[in-house]
Amino acid sequence: MHLDSARELKTALVQKHEPFVRRALMAGYRVRAAGPAAGARTISELGIGACAVTSVDAVQRTLALGITRSGRNDFRLAVRIQNRAFEHGPHIEAIHKQAKGEVDIRYIGRVVKRVAPWTQTRRRPLQVGTSIGHFSITAGTLGCFVKTRQGGQVRILSNNHVLADENRGVKGDAVIQPGRFDHGRKGRDTIGALDRFVTLKKRGANAVDAALAALRQGMQFDAGMLKGIGKLTGAGGVLDEDAAVSKVGRTTEVTHGRVTAFELDHVIVGYDIGNLRFDDQIEIEGSGSGPFSQGGDSGSLIVNATRQGVALLFAGGDQGGSNGQGLTYANPIATVLDRLKIDLLY
Amino acid sequence: MGKTIDIDRARAAKAKALTVFGDLVRVNGVGITRVGGGYGVKVNLSQHPPKGVRLPHEVDGVPVRVEYVGPITKRGLHHQKS
Numbered sequence: 001m002h003l004d005s006a007r008e009l010k011t012a013l014v015q016k017h018e019p020f021v022r023r024a025l026m027a028g029y030r031v032r033a034a035g036p037a038a039g040a041r042t043i044s045e046l047g048i049g050a051c052a053v054t055s056v057d058a059v060q061r062t063l064a065l066g067i068t069r070s071g072r073n074d075f076r077l078a079v080r081i082q083n084r085a086f087e088h089g090p091h092i093e094a095i096h097k098q099a100k101g102e103v104d105i106r107y108i109g110r111v112v113k114r115v116a117p118w119t120q121t122r123r124r125p126l127q128v129g130t131s132i133g134h135f136s137i138t139a140g141t142l143g144c145f146v147k148t149r150q151g152g153q154v155r156i157l158s159n160n161h162v163l164a165d166e167n168r169g170v171k172g173d174a175v176i177q178p179g180r181f182d183h184g185r186k187g188r189d190t191i192g193a194l195d196r197f198v199t200l201k202k203r204g205a206n207a208v209d210a211a212l213a214a215l216r217q218g219m220q221f222d223a224g225m226l227k228g229i230g231k232l233t234g235a236g237g238v239l240d241e242d243a244a245v246s247k248v249g250r251t252t253e254v255t256h257g258r259v260t261a262f263e264l265d266h267v268i269v270g271y272d273i274g275n276l277r278f279d280d281q282i283e284i285e286g287s288g289s290g291p292f293s294q295g296g297d298s299g300s301l302i303v304n305a306t307r308q309g310v311a312l313l314f315a316g317g318d319q320g321g322s323n324g325q326g327l328t329y330a331n332p333i334a335t336v337l338d339r340l341k342i343d344l345l346y
Numbered sequence: 347m348g349k350t351i352d353i354d355r356a357r358a359a360k361a362k363a364l365t366v367f368g369d370l371v372r373v374n375g376v377g378i379t380r381v382g383g384g385y386g387v388k389v390n391l392s393q394h395p396p397k398g399v400r401l402p403h404e405v406d407g408v409p410v411r412v413e414y415v416g417p418i419t420k421r422g423l424h425h426q427k428s
Contacts, residue, residue: 137422162422181423241380260379261377265375266373269419269420270419271419294421295422313421315420
């Protein structure tokens with residue numbers, strides 16, 4: 001049928017079945033307020049089994065009506081059943097008849113809200129692998145906690161493009177957790193301030209994309225735990241090809257992979273400020289069928305099989321790798337620690 | 347069967363591989379990788395080689411593994427300015 005006809009049919013059906021749908025939706029309220037007798041008729045239609053009155057949902061699942069495409073210019077009514085009790089009931093039969101069979105009926109059951117992964121939510125104490133960022137960027141990942149070699153001050157380690165907005169940040173700028181893209185707000189979610197960063201160079205080769213943030217006074221943090229992987233055991237040395245690695249990051253959470261190349265020079269990485277060259281990098285592919293990282297995982301600490309920190313994730317692509325899911329690029333952690341004069345906290 | 351390549355020889359070939367491959371295709375990374383029981387050079391390409399271009403399988407006797415990796419970008423989410 002034409003789209004307009006489908007819309008008219010939908011409106012007509014909504015009006016026809018509205019009294020029942022309203023009665024069904026409200027049955028839960030009546031049952032909760034006055035006991036089963038109050039909603040006896042609809043209770044049998046809704047198929048509510050024997051249970052405590054207080055456990056009956058106030059709003060009951062019924063039918064959802066919409067329109068679906070059945071051809072290029074052909075449409076039909078979409079009926080989505082959210083309660084098994086309706087599957088073979090008189091309402092479905094009546095809808096089928098009125099739509100003259102031009103109807104797509106499916107049981108979809110209970111629809112639940114999408115919950116953001118824990119890595120994208122507000123975490124106190126602060127946790128490794130969660131969403132973070134300079135107040136003006138979207139979001140990256142809190143890599144780990146470190147200690148300055150001079151003075152022993154605690155800092156957060158992540159990428160320059162996460163904490164320092166690609167050289168545009170200045171010392172003292174607010175750093176928020178979760179990041180702005182994950183509904184973090186300056187003030188309410190400010191957990192610290194940009195401390196310092198290694199400048200990203202437009203000319204010549206870069207070695208690291210790294211920055212530090214100082215913690216707001218009294219901010220609690222869990223330094224050593226990589227949720228889903230285990231406790232950090234220190235800093236590791238040089239990575240060889242085929243070494244098994246893992247990380248926890250804001251977008252893909254816990255992933256595992258293996259090193260496919262090291263001492264990689266002349267890697268050209270796209271940034272907002274232009275294409276930048278990196279030398280002496282590590283290349284990683286994801287294990288199994290997924291990528292090792294995606295956008296938002298920037299700044300993740302990568303650990304080896306014995307959970308030693310070995311690299312700082314900063315870039316990636318969608319092509320390549322033995323599973324075809326792209327490759328991830330990371331700075332060797334020893335270079336990052338030396339450049340910023342810090343040590344891992346664990 | 348050729349002699350197993352040690353890491354120093356692979357490192358020496360890596361620098362030359364950038365020049366050799368750079369003249370033929372768009373290179374986006376030259377590194378060290380494992381080939382067989384020894385080491386070799388990995389050459390990443392940002393574009394597929396033009397038709398008819400034949401790429402070398404080794405440089406100075408060191409095996410070369412070539413992979414198309416496409417463009418590489420920072421792993422942040424897309425930047426949003428208010």
